[in-house]
Amino acid sequence: MVKNYIAVDLGGTTIKFAIIDELGKIIKKWHIKTDVSDNGKNIPQDIVDTIKAEANDVEVSGVGIGVPGPISADGRSVVRAVNLGWGLTPLSDFIQKQLQVPVLLVNDANAAALGEMWQGAAQGKENIIFVTLGTGVGGGIILNKRIINGVHSSGGEIGHIPVESDEHRVCGCGNINCLETFSSANGMVTTMQKILADNEEERGEFTTVDIFEWLKKGDELAQQALDITVDKLGRAIASIMNTVDAEEVVIGGGLSAAGAPLLLPLKDVIDKHIFPEIRGKYHLKQATLGNDAGAFGAIAGFVVDD
Known part of the structure; x- marks a missing residue:
């Protein structure tokens, strides 16, 4: 039964x-x-x-x-x-x-x-990096079908990888310039707001959906915001891949709904920084299970x- x-x-x-x-x-x-x-x-x-x-x-x-x-x-x-x-x-x-x-x-x-590994985008895989891009950046690292939880139950805190920047963005965890302050949906909006301010341009309130709509129209400022977002995220993912050598990277969360306009440039950044032996031998996929x-x-x- x-x-x-x-x-x-x-x-x-x-x-x-x-x-x-x-x-x-x-x-x-x-x-x-x-x-x-x-x-x-x-x-x-x-x-x-x-x-x-x-x-x-x-x-x-x-x-x-x-x-x-x-x-x-x-x-x-x-x-x-x-x-x-x-x-x-x-x-x-x-x-x-x-x-x-x-x-x-x-x-x-x-x-x-684990859900994406069992029934979703990574079905049949045993070693994956899962990254969720929402108001923050979350994630999970699975090696040989087992979650990397860590001694202090903090393994896989991808969103809190420190990134280099001349800015001073305070993360909810209290640290400065964590990955999620740049590569989450909120982080991308913050980046776009800064770019608009630097160019003395005002567009009112907007979301990442608006940013990707502007990208479709060839907006150069929106392109700058995307470039910064995927550069920080791609470098972080490449660092994890160079450490654990997973089979697949799965991107979920609300921001992943952008699909190819996000994933294709992200793949380019990852490949630029990934160890040559891994390049071309892993998959980058959009999550499929949603909620x-x-x-x-x-x-x-x-x-x-x-």
Whole structure:
């Protein structure tokens, strides 16, 4: 009989749930509002209650939870989840005791990476670099089908690779000129704003969608913004590739929706800086699972063979 699992994608606004079988078929999806009152103390019980209500007619073999924060070395606790109000939270033990099934915790960016490896753009691969470009830059590094989590649960923090710049951009982590201050969607907008200011030009409020529309029209200032964005990102990815020699680089997140106008120049930058033995022997792909990547990745630990 095919086994079924509950995938939980725990976000600061919404908690998304899915029943997914071991073959990767989504059977049911639903969501609830995240109750962040009282430092999120009600969230664990909310997860249990909604699973009991929505999956009471399904035999569940395990629960996988993607969490917006680092996971303890033993995999049982959330070390910290700022947007939930959590400090150290023994989430796995709480859920497992209530539901009487195994529970796996995984960082949400790592979950998305695992999801793309199991059912997405990197299906069939065992060594990948996953980069998500949204309001920040997240990521996950998978080697031999295993997430690189690190001693301090901070492995794969691609967005916080330091980059060289004459500017002084303060990152949310407190450091200066982290990669995400330049190569996230927010970073690209900041770059465009600076270029416009330097050229004494005003265009009002805009997003990266507008920047790529301007690029289609041959806008030279938008081209400068893209060049800076992909140069910082490409150098960082090349550095990681030169360290781990992965089979594939997968780009996800909202900014990846730009497709070829982003990925083609990014590939050129990576190839310019990558070790010659690797050049031409890896793939750069756009993520394919969208918002379902985290759900697939949350349960991948149950179904992906080591």
